[in-house]
Amino acid sequence: MINQDIPAIRRLPSLVANQIAAGEVVERPASVVKELLENSLDAQATQIEIEIEQGGIALIRIRDNGFGIRKEELLLALSRHATNKISSLEDLEQLNSLGFRGEALASIAAISRLTLNSRFHNQEMGYGIHLDGREQPTIPEPIAHPIGTTLEVRDLFYNTPARRRFLRTDKTEFGHVHEMIKRLALSCFNVSFKLTHNHKTLMALKIAQPEADKLQRVGMLCGPEFIDHILTVQADCGGMQLSGWITQPTYSRSQPDMQYFFVNGRIIRDKLLNHAVRQAYEDVLHLSRYPGYVLYLQLDPREVDVNVHPTKNEVRFVQSSAVYQFLVHSLQNSLANTCPNQVGSPTSVQVLFKNNSAEAEQSISASHPPITSSGSDSKDNLSLPFASFYPTSSPSALAIQETTQVYQALSAPVLADDELISRETALPIPPLGYALAQLHGSYILAENATGLILVDIHAAHERITYERMKSAWQEDKLVAQMLLVPVMVAVSEREANLAEQQLELFNQLGFDISRIGPEALLVRQVPMLLAATNIAVLVRDVLADLSRFGVSSRLENHIQDLLATLACHTAIRANQSLTLLEMNALLREMEPTQRSNQCNHGRPTWVQLSLKELDSLFLRGR
Structure with missing residues (x-):
């Protein structure tokens, strides 16, 4: 039986509507700070001061030097859906501002005691209004105020105790x-920020325009x-620019x-972006x-929808697959440079020569024993443990030849002059230097221009082998294998439709x-590499990714996992004895190999101890 006492439809009072809107926009004091700071930045402020008391519950005061608010617009600024940032649907589709909904101030004013003071940039004086949870704010009054705006929010949620709890x-x-x-502050280097909490200054950031100041x-x-562990990212493709660290x-x-x-300057927490970054780091x-x-990702505002969530923390891309691929490839290219050759430019070696000095000759020969490339010591008889692994065309022989030439040059006869001569040879010291010994069968000790190098043999060779396998x-990768018994995969009708739409993608992957x-x-x-896997599960996972992100990296990840396992099993094992030639050949292999600064699991493959660090261990210079 229908209840006869049914309320009539009516328009909510503006204060109640504003408090409901505040529930979407204002979750905690940080939400208020975000909305007010975005307004300051949209007002082209270059100086912003933030004062906080009791975590923002008692007071939030934000001053800026933006262009300010006109006297006749102060009251309008505190009403719902009032903004100077958009005026049409076309503006909404190509947003260049951080705020645009026009409800932040009205929502904040509905749950706090708010004071708004502002002076427009071409007006002689400022004006202020106050709103204390009432329907209408006070009449604007003239005040002394510099160009810009000051917003003061006190007693947040004082009239909504349920929210305050x-x-x-x-x-x-x-x-x-x-x-x-x-x-x-990380998004606006052209703005100075000052933050105080309970009258104590905690942040004072100056404008940072040069790259050094940004860093x-x-x-x-x-x-x-x-900062000590960053890689710079700079990429540009198809109207998209990616920069940062x-x-x-x-x-x-x-x-x-x-x-x-x-x-586009807006802080975002997006599943697609997070997944792309994670994919770029997949095998490191x-x-x-x-x-x-x-x-920082910059693209045409028309290609991204920021009007997805009231807090403006989420976005939707028109070409999500293109954005995803651009991010993954750009970050992978930056990560590929994590190899010893990128550490710094080679430093030339200083060799001391003295006439008739057997001690000098023995010293050089001991550090770099002469090696001939003929007879019993020829490179044909050098059976490097990493020369025969997949793929068969290994550059190890070239590394051996180069190492031999370096040793021969460094062990050249002493000069015939009686004076001590210091000269710079034409041979540079490579980033990982030259091997001195093998430690406990697991590590290479090497000397380079700046100190001591320690290399994890298994981890380094695992990365080298893995990168070769990936290249091969x-x-x-299109080498495919027909299944003796075709596999039937049960899916939903939506997934089946998606599979039909993505047949070309599946064909490209074999x-x-x-x-x-x-x-x-x-x-x-x-x-071929996936013939022994669970095909049905893999296909369903790929379709799930395509449905969620518009792109899938499941197949590549699966294959890379298999290659990583193969690389681990074929890499040099612990306690496998290596000659100096083999150790130096491994060092030369590491230097140009992409991502060789870390193994397949993200652990470092080598570390450097500088002479300064070594001196400090022995308290030298104190």
């Missing part, structure tokens, strides 16, 4: 505020260790707390570890897939 301690809330300011700001916000794989974290991604970082990064697979029913696929051919 969900707030945490002052320390926790301020932590969220500090993190929000940190993110915006200094990043170091202040992310820590000096972050990512951390080397050997510097990783146990949680994703040092990850900042900006799209352990799955339980997270990289750090500060990345890239050249022959699959022969056809639809044999509304909810059934038949796989007749697969890449």
